[in-house]
Amino acid sequence: MEGKWIFTEAKRTEEPMMVCFRKEVLVDRVCDRCTIQISADSRYFLYINSDMVDCGPAKMPAGLRCYDELDITPYIKQGNNEIFVKVLCYPKDSLKALGFSSGPISVITEGVGGLLIHELDTNYGLSTDESWMCAKIDGYGFVKNKFAGYVGFSEHIDYERVQASLDNNMKNAVVVMDSANSNPYGLASFWQLVKRPIPQMYMEKKDTFKLMRQYDNTYEYDAQVYVFAFPAIKVSGKQGGFAKLTYAESYGRFEETGYVKGVRNNPDRQEIIGEVDYITLQEGETIYIPFYPRAFRFVKVEVSEDVEVEEFFYYETGYPLDVQAEFKADDEVYEKIWDVSLRTLKLCMYETYVDCPYYEQMQYMMDTYLEAIYTMSVSDDSRLVKKAINDFAYSQLPNGLLPCNAPSSFVQVIPGFAIYWLLLLDAYFMYEDDVEFVKGHLGTVDRIIDFFTRHINEDGLLGDTGFWQFFDWVDGWERGVPVQKGVNILYNMLFVLGLRTAAKLNLSVGRLSTHNEYLALANSLSYQIIKHSFDKETGLFKNSPNDEKPVSVHAQVFAVVAQVVMCEDNKRALMRTTVENAGKLKPMSYAMRFFLCRALEETDMYDEVYKTFRIWDAYKELLELDLTTWPEDFVTQRSDCHGWSALPLSEFVRCYLGVRPIEYGFKKVGIYIYDSPFEKYSGTAVAKGKEIFVDIDNVTGNVALRIPKGLDYELKDFRKNVQSPKYLISTY
Numbered sequence: 001m002e003g004k005w006i007f008t009e010a011k012r013t014e015e016p017m018m019v020c021f022r023k024e025v026l027v028d029r030v031c032d033r034c035t036i037q038i039s040a041d042s043r044y045f046l047y048i049n050s051d052m053v054d055c056g057p058a059k060m061p062a063g064l065r066c067y068d069e070l071d072i073t074p075y076i077k078q079g080n081n082e083i084f085v086k087v088l089c090y091p092k093d094s095l096k097a098l099g100f101s102s103g104p105i106s107v108i109t110e111g112v113g114g115l116l117i118h119e120l121d122t123n124y125g126l127s128t129d130e131s132w133m134c135a136k137i138d139g140y141g142f143v144k145n146k147f148a149g150y151v152g153f154s155e156h157i158d159y160e161r162v163q164a165s166l167d168n169n170m171k172n173a174v175v176v177m178d179s180a181n182s183n184p185y186g187l188a189s190f191w192q193l194v195k196r197p198i199p200q201m202y203m204e205k206k207d208t209f210k211l212m213r214q215y216d217n218t219y220e221y222d223a224q225v226y227v228f229a230f231p232a233i234k235v236s237g238k239q240g241g242f243a244k245l246t247y248a249e250s251y252g253r254f255e256e257t258g259y260v261k262g263v264r265n266n267p268d269r270q271e272i273i274g275e276v277d278y279i280t281l282q283e284g285e286t287i288y289i290p291f292y293p294r295a296f297r298f299v300k301v302e303v304s305e306d307v308e309v310e311e312f313f314y315y316e317t318g319y320p321l322d323v324q325a326e327f328k329a330d331d332e333v334y335e336k337i338w339d340v341s342l343r344t345l346k347l348c349m350y351e352t353y354v355d356c357p358y359y360e361q362m363q364y365m366m367d368t369y370l371e372a373i374y375t376m377s378v379s380d381d382s383r384l385v386k387k388a389i390n391d392f393a394y395s396q397l398p399n400g401l402l403p404c405n406a407p408s409s410f411v412q413v414i415p416g417f418a419i420y421w422l423l424l425l426d427a428y429f430m431y432e433d434d435v436e437f438v439k440g441h442l443g444t445v446d447r448i449i450d451f452f453t454r455h456i457n458e459d460g461l462l463g464d465t466g467f468w469q470f471f472d473w474v475d476g477w478e479r480g481v482p483v484q485k486g487v488n489i490l491y492n493m494l495f496v497l498g499l500r501t502a503a504k505l506n507l508s509v510g511r512l513s514t515h516n517e518y519l520a521l522a523n524s525l526s527y528q529i530i531k532h533s534f535d536k537e538t539g540l541f542k543n544s545p546n547d548e549k550p551v552s553v554h555a556q557v558f559a560v561v562a563q564v565v566m567c568e569d570n571k572r573a574l575m576r577t578t579v580e581n582a583g584k585l586k587p588m589s590y591a592m593r594f595f596l597c598r599a600l601e602e603t604d605m606y607d608e609v610y611k612t613f614r615i616w617d618a619y620k621e622l623l624e625l626d627l628t629t630w631p632e633d634f635v636t637q638r639s640d641c642h643g644w645s646a647l648p649l650s651e652f653v654r655c656y657l658g659v660r661p662i663e664y665g666f667k668k669v670g671i672y673i674y675d676s677p678f679e680k681y682s683g684t685a686v687a688k689g690k691e692i693f694v695d696i697d698n699v700t701g702n703v704a705l706r707i708p709k710g711l712d713y714e715l716k717d718f719r720k721n722v723q724s725p726k727y728l729i730s731t732y
Contacts, residue, residue, distance in 0.1 A: 003037075003118035003127035006173035008136050012111040013089050016103055016153065018140040018291075020166060021085040021115050021173065023132045025124045027078055034076050035120040039067040039193065040087045042109040045291060047084040048075035052203070052289075052315075058196050058351040061394040061407045062108050065191040067116065068200065076124070083126060088291055089113035090152075097409035100149030104292070105409045106352065106362050107152075110190040114176050128173070135169035137162055145275050150360040154275050155290055159282040160239055197390075198383050201350065202320040203230070207313040212267055212298070219301045219309060220272055222265055225628040226297045226641050228347050228357045229314035232289045237307035239283040244303075247296035248274035249358055249640035261637060264297070264626045272300040281307065293317050295347070295357035295641070297628065319349035324691065325378035327652045329681040334652075337619045341646040344629040345374050348643030352407070353388055356632065356639040362405040365392060365417035367644045369424045370594055374649040376431045380689045385428050386437070392421050393444045400451035402444075404468075413467040416491055418448045419498035426501045429508070433665030433688075439509050445502050449518065452495050460528035461545075462492045472554060472592045473633040482552065483544045489533045490543055490554055496522050496529070497562035508664055526564040539577045540585075552586040553578060553596065560599040568603075575603040579612045589633045590618070591644035597651055604718060606655055607675035616677065619648065652683070657694045659685035662714060669713040673703065675720055687711070701725040706732060 008019055038046065039057045046053040053075055057066035090103030092111035103109065115134075119126040139161025142153040182188045206229070209221040226249065235243050251270035252261040262270065274296070279288050293315075301309060323346075327338045348354050352363040353371045372385040395406040397413070402421050404414035422445060429438045457463040470480040471490050482490055499522035507515040532545040533555070540550035541559050550556075556578040558564070560571050578585070588596050593615055600606045600613075609615050622630065630645035631637040654660045655674040662670035666688045673696065682695040693706035701722040707713065709731045717725050 002179070003116050004129055004178050005041075005112075005114040005116050005176040006128045006130070006132055006134065007089075007113040007115070007176045008134055008171075009174050010176050013091050013113055014093075014111075016088065016090050016142045017113075018137040019087045019089060019113065019115075019134055020137055021083075021087065021128075021132055021134045022170065023083045023126070025081050025083065025126060027076055027081055027124055030073075030076055030078050031122050032073070033071065034073045034122045034124065035069060035071050036126055037067045037069050037116075037118045037120065038085075039065055039116045040085075041065070041112055041114050042090045042103060042107050043088045043291070044115060045086040046070070047082075047086075048072060049077065049082055050084075051075055054200055056196070056200070056351075058198060059106055059407050060108065060194070061391050063191055064194055064394065066196045067118075067193055068196050069120075070200070081124075083117075085115055085117075086291060087113070087115050094410060101144060102409060104152035104361065105150045106354075106405075106407055108407050108409060112176055112190060115173075116179055118179065130172050130175060132173045133170040134173045135165050135171065137165045138169075139165065143276070143278070148275055148359045150362055151358075152292065154277050156278045157288070158280040159286055160280070163282060197387050198351065199320055201317050203315045203317045205313060206316050209299075209312055209314075212265075217303050217305060217307075220267065221299045221301065221312065223297050223299070223314070225343065226295070226347060227314060227316055228293055228295050228318055228350070229316045230289050230293050231296070231299060231314045232287065232312070233301065233309065234285065234287045234311040235281065235303065235307050235309055236285045237281050237304070239281060241281045241304045241307040243279050243281070243286075243288065243301065243307060243309075245277045245288075246272050246274050246300040246302075247276075247294045248272045248298045248300075249296065251298060261640075262625070264628075264640070266626075272298050285310070289315075295361075297640075317350075318346055319351075319384055321346055321349060321375065321379055322381055323378050324380065324686040325649075325653055325657075325684055327657070327681070327683040329678045331678060333620055333623070334616070334648075334678065334681075336623060337616065337648050338652060340619075340623070340628060340630060341374075341648045342378070344641055345371060345378075345643055345646040345649060347629060347641050348646075349375070349384060352391060353384060353643065355644070356642045358641065359639055360405075362408065363388060363391060364405045365402065365414075365424075366404075366420045366591065367642070368392075369420040369427070370591060371643040371646070372424055373427055373594070374643070374646050376427070377650045377653040378686075380686050382428060382432050385424070386432075386434075389421070389425055389428060389441065393441055396444055396447060400447035401467075402448065414470045415452075415465040415467050416469065416471065416494050418451070419494050422448060422498045422501050426505055429505065429664050430661040431666055433667065435509065435665075438505065442506065442509070442511070445505065446514070449499065449502055452498070453521065456525075457487070459487075459532070460524060461487050461489075461532060462495050462525070463487060465491065473589050473635050474552070474554075474586050475635050476586065482554070486544050486546045487532070488544065489529060489541065490552075490558060492525060492529050493555070493558035493562045493564055496525050496564055497558065499525070500563055522563075526562075526566070529559075529564050538581070539573065540581065541574075550585065553582065553588050554586070554592065556585075557588065557592075557595050557599040560602055561595050572603045572605070575599060575605055579605065579608050582612050587613075589635070590630065590642075590647060591633075594647055594650065597647070597655070601655060601674065606718065607720065609651070610677045615647070653685050656681065656696075657683045657685050657692075659687060659692050659694070661687070667712065669711060670716070671705065671713055672716045672718060674718045698722060702728065704728040704730075706730050708732060
C-alpha cells in the first residue's frame with residue numbers, strides 16, 4: 001500500500017479522541033472504477049461529498065489490522081470532491097480497559113491513531129500523506145456507559161464547538177509511519193495489515209418508529225422490533241438547545257429485586273431506562289447520527305423547549321447474511337418462533353459474532369459456537385464462522401488456553417470455553433470441505449488438550465483448572481459455576497467431549513497416533529467419571545463426587561453427548577431416567593438445551609423435546625411478552641437479544657426438516673426425520689449451496705423431497721407415530 005499512516009502528531013494518545021480528516025480533490029474525468037483501501041486506528045467513518053460511504057475496519061485480534069477495499073465510484077463526481085473521514089482513536093491502556101474507560105473492549109488499538117488510504121485504480125490524489133488536513137475535535141465528549149461498559153462510550157456532542165474545531169483547527173497531517181508490515185531488516189510494524197476477511201456490513205435506511213407517548217418535551221418511540229442501527233434525528237432550534245436520546249431494549253422499572261421487565265411494549269408504570277447520547281445544538285438545523293451503532297427497540301427523545309424534532313429514523317446495520325433456509329408449519333406460532341430466531345441471530349452478527357448487541361458486543365466462545373451452528377444451518381455463508389475460529393486461535397495464551405472472548409482489550413478466561421472452540425472447528429469442517437484450514441489449526445487443538453491433561457489429578461479426574469469455571473446460568477449456581485470446591489464432573493465430561501472431537505479431527509487428516517492418544521485418554525477419563533460420580537441408587541450422574549445425589553440435567557446430557565456412557569442401551573436408560581426425573585433436576589438454559597436436544601436425538605427420544613421438556617412452550621411464553629428477539633436466559637432475562645438462544649434454527653432444520661451433514665465437508669447429507677409437534681410442515685434447507693425442499697405430512701405419513709441431482713444422501717425416518725410412511729423423491 002502506498003498511502004501512509006497519518007495523524008495529528010506522532011504521539012500515542014492517552015485519552016479517547018475524535019479526529020477529522022479532510023481532503024479536496026479535483027476530478028477532471030470520472031473513471032469507470034475508483035477503488036480505495038482504507039484502515040484506521042481505531043475506527044473510521046468515511047464520507048464523500050457529504051454522503052455516508054462506510055465504516056470500519058473490521059475488528060481483529062492483537063497484532064492484526066484489517067484494511068477495507070471499497071469501490072467509491074458512485075460517490076465521485078466531476079469537479080471538486082470532498083473526502084471527509086471521522087476517526088475515533090482509543091488509548092492502549094490495560095488499566096483503563098479493565099475500568100471500561102478506554103473504548104469498546106472488542107476494539108484492539110495501539111493508540112497511535114491515524115488514517116490510512118491507498119488509491120488503487122485512479123490517480124485522483126486520495127492516498128493519505130501530508131497533504132491531508134486534520135484536526136482533533138473539541139466538543140466531542142466521551143461519556144462512560146452506566147449499563148454497557150464493554151461497548152465503550154455514549155456521546156456528548158456540542159455542535160458549536162465541533163464546528164469551531166473544523167473551521168479553525170485544521171492543519172496538515174503528520175505521517176506517523178508507512179504502510180509496510182516491516183522494514184527491510186524485518187522490524188515489524190505495530191500490526192500486520194490484512195485484507196478484510198468478511199464482507200462490508202450492510203446499512204439500510206428504515207422508518208418504523210411508532211410514537212408511544214408524548215409528555216412535556218419528551219417523545220417515546222417504539223421501533224416495533226429490536227434493531228442494531230445508527231439512529232438519525234433531525235432537530236432544529238437555537239444555539240444551546242439540547243436533545244437527549246435514551247436507548248432501551250424494553251420498557252421496565254426498578255424494584256427492590258433489581259431491574260424488572262414485563263410486557264416489553266407496555267409503558268404502564270414502566271419507563272425507558274438505558275444508555276444516553278446528548279447533543280447541544282448550533283443555530284438552525286442539526287442532524288445527529290452517533291459514530292457507532294446502537295442497540296435498541298425503544299428510544300426516549302427529550303428536547304429543550306426551543307427545539308423541534310423534524311425527522312427520526314435509523315440506518316439498520318449488520319452482517320449481510322443470505323438466509324436460504326425456510327420453515328413453514330400448520331401452526332403459525334412456530335413460524336413466528338422461526339422468524340424471531342432469525343432476527344436474534346442476525347442481530348448478533350456484526351464484524352464478529354457477539355453475545356448480545358446491547359451490553360457486551362463481545363465474541364464469547366460458547367455463544368459463538370452455537371451462533372455458528374445456527375448460521376450454517378440456515379445459510380452456506382460461513383465466512384464469519386471461519387473468522388471467529390481464527391480470532392480465537394490467534395489469541396491463544398501461553399498456557400494453551402484460549403481467552404473466553406476475542407478480540408478483547410483484556411484477557412478473560414473460562415477454561416471450558418476452549419473446548420467449545422474445538423467443537424466449532426469440528427462443526428465448521430462438517431459443513432465446509434476445508435481440509436488445509438483445519439490441519440493448520442491442529443496445533444492449537446494440541447495445546448488446548450495439553451492444558452487440560454496437565455490438570456488431571458492422581459485419581460484420574462480433571463481437577464481445578466483455575467480461572468472462572470462457568471458452565472451454565474442456573475438458579476443456585478453462583479456465577480454459573482456448578483461446583484464451588486472439588487472436582488467438577490461437568491468439566492470432566494466437557495473435556496471428554498473435546499478429546500473425542502479432537503481424536504476424530506486427527507483421524508480425518510491421518511494423524512493416527514494422536515487420534516489413538518486422545519481416544520485412550522477420553523476412555524480413561526470416562527471410566528473414572530463413572531466410577532466416582534454415577535449414583536447407582538438413582539441411575540444418574542452427580543455434578544461432583546462429593547455431592548450426595550444427582551442435581552442437574554446437565555450431567556446426564558453430557559454423559560451421553562460426550563460418550564462417557566458408550567453402550568447404546570445404557571445411554572437410553574440414562575435419558576429415560578432423566579426424563580422421569582426432569583422436574584427434580586436443575587434445568588438447562590436456552591443455550592444448553594442445544595446439547596439436551598443432541599442427547600435426546602442420539603437416544604431416539606427426540607419427541608421429549610416438546611413433551612417432557614416443553615422447549616418450544618418456553619418460546620411461546622416469551623412471545624406473550626411481546627419480545628421480538630430471544631433473551632439471554634430464563635433466570636435473569638438481563639439481555640433481550642442473545643444469539644445463543646436462537647436454538648429453533650438448528651433444530652427445525654436438523655431434526656424436523658431432517659437435513660444435516662453426516663460426513664466432513666458435507667460430502668454426504670443425512671435426512672433424518674424426527675417426531676414433531678406439527679401435523680403438516682415444509683421448508684428449505686441448504687447443503688453446499690444446493691437447496692433441498694422438504695414437505696412432510698404427519699397425518700398421512702407422506703414425505704416429499706426435492707433434491708439436487710447427484711446428491712449423496714441417506715434417508716432415515718425416526719417418527720414413532722407414523723405407521724406406513726411414503727416417500728416421494730424427485731430431483732432437479
